[in-house]
Amino acid sequence: MKKILLTLSVVVIGVAAYLFYQDKSKTSIVDMDSNQTKVGFVYLTTPGDHGWTYAHELGKKMVEKHFGENVKISVVENVPEGPDATRVIRELAKQGNEIIFTTSFGYMDPTLKVAKEFPDIKFEHITGYKRSANVATGNIRFYEGRYIQGVVAGLMTKTNKIGYIGAYPIAEVIMGINAFAQGLKSVNKDASISVIWANTWYDPVKEADAAKVHIAEGADILAQHTDSPAMLQIAEKKGALGFGQSTDMSAFAPKAQLFASINNWGPYFIKKIEALRNSKWNTGDGPDHWAGNVWGGLDTDMLLISEFQNMPSDVADKAEKAVQDIKSGNLNIFAGPLVDNTGNEIIPAGKTLDDGALWGMNYYLQGVEGKIPG
Incomplete structure (x- = not known):
C-alpha cells in the first residue's frame, strides 16, 4: 500500500511540475516575442462628447490608430482627485502597464507616491510640475x-x-x-x-x-x-x-x-510611447521638444x-x-x-x-x- 501511495505521489508531483514548466515556458515565449506595450490612462470623468476628458479620449484613439496591436490600453474613468487616485494608479501599475498617463492636475501627488513604489514603470502626469526619475510632466500652453x-x-x-x-x-x-x-x-x-x-x-x-x-x-x-x-x-x-x-x-x-x-493630446501620447518603446524615455529637457517634460502650444499642434x-x-x-x-x-x-x-x-x-x-x-x-x- 505504501508503495502504491509513493508511486501516486511521484506521478502527481511529476504532472504538476510538467504543467508548471509548460505554463512558465509559454509565458516566457509570449513575453519574448511580443512587441506589445501596455499603456494605462486615468480619467477624471467619463469621456462623453465634450471637454477635458473627451480630448484625452480622442488622443487615446490616435494612439490606438497609430500603434494598432502594438499597444494594449487600460483606462479607468471617473477617478476623483485624492486618495482614490492613488489606489487606481497603483492597480494600473500592478497590472503591468509600462507607461501610465494620469490626466488631471490633482493626480500629481498620487502619481509621485505610486511612482516611488514602481521605479521601473514610467509615469506621465498631465498639467503638473512635480517630477522624479520616473515621472515626467506633460502640458499644453492653454x-x-x-x-x-x-x-x-x-x-x-x-x-x-x-x-x-x-x-x-x-x-x-x-x-x-x-x-x-x-x-x-x-x-x-x-x-x-x-x-x-x-x-x-x-x-x-x-x-x-x-x-x-x-x-x-x-x-x-x-x-x-x-x-x-x-x-x-x-x-x-x-x-x-x-x-x-x-x-x-x-x-x-x-x-x-x-x-x-482644442487640446490635441494625441501627438504627445504617441511620442512618449514611442520613446518608451525605443528605450529613449526620460525626464530631462533636451533639444528634442518631445524629450522629457513637455509644454507645447500652437507651434507643436498640441493646441x-x-x-x-x-x-x-x-x-x-x-x-x-x-x-x-x-x-x-x-x-x-x-x-x-x-x-x-x-x-x-x-x-x-x-x-x-x-x-x-x-x-x-x-x-x-x-x-x-x-x-x-x-
Whole structure:
C-alpha cells in the first residue's frame, strides 16, 4: 500500500511540475516575442462628447490608430482627485502597464507616491510640475488660446464687460485669465474681465449659474476654464457669445461659440510611447521638444484653434494673425511692461516672463477686476 501511495505521489508531483514548466515556458515565449506595450490612462470623468476628458479620449484613439496591436490600453474613468487616485494608479501599475498617463492636475501627488513604489514603470502626469526619475510632466500652453480669445472678445463686445468662469485659483488658470486680459487690452483698452470661481473642473449647474450671473451683470462675452458646454448654452439662450473649452463645442451652442481652444493630446501620447518603446524615455529637457517634460502650444499642434464663427471677417482675420504671430514667435504674450491690477509693475519694457514666472503667477494683470481668492 505504501508503495502504491509513493508511486501516486511521484506521478502527481511529476504532472504538476510538467504543467508548471509548460505554463512558465509559454509565458516566457509570449513575453519574448511580443512587441506589445501596455499603456494605462486615468480619467477624471467619463469621456462623453465634450471637454477635458473627451480630448484625452480622442488622443487615446490616435494612439490606438497609430500603434494598432502594438499597444494594449487600460483606462479607468471617473477617478476623483485624492486618495482614490492613488489606489487606481497603483492597480494600473500592478497590472503591468509600462507607461501610465494620469490626466488631471490633482493626480500629481498620487502619481509621485505610486511612482516611488514602481521605479521601473514610467509615469506621465498631465498639467503638473512635480517630477522624479520616473515621472515626467506633460502640458499644453492653454494660455496661448486664451490670448486669442481676448483679441476676439475685445473686438466683439458691445458692453465692454467680459465674464470669465475659473475652475480653481491655481497658476495654470490664472495665467489663462491674464493672457486673455493681454489679448483684450491689445485691441480694446476699455473692456474689463470679471471672474467667478466655480471651484470645480466640471459642474454644469455651477457653470450655468455663473454664466447667468455674468450676463445679469452686463457681460456679453463669456469665457471659461471649466469643462462643460453649460456656459455656452446659457450664452446662446441669453443672446451672448463665448468660447469652447478643450474641444469644439459648437454643436451645443452653434449661435454662441466664437471658436474653441482644442487640446490635441494625441501627438504627445504617441511620442512618449514611442520613446518608451525605443528605450529613449526620460525626464530631462533636451533639444528634442518631445524629450522629457513637455509644454507645447500652437507651434507643436498640441493646441489647435477651431473654425472662427459668429464674427465678421475682419475680426477673424485679426484673430488669425494673432495665431500666426504666436506660432512664429513674433508675439510674446507676457512681454513687458506688465502691471498688475493694483498698479504694481511686474516687469518693465524689454523683459519677458519666463516659464518659471508663469508657474508662480498669483496676481491679476490690468484689465481683470477683483482679487484672487486666498
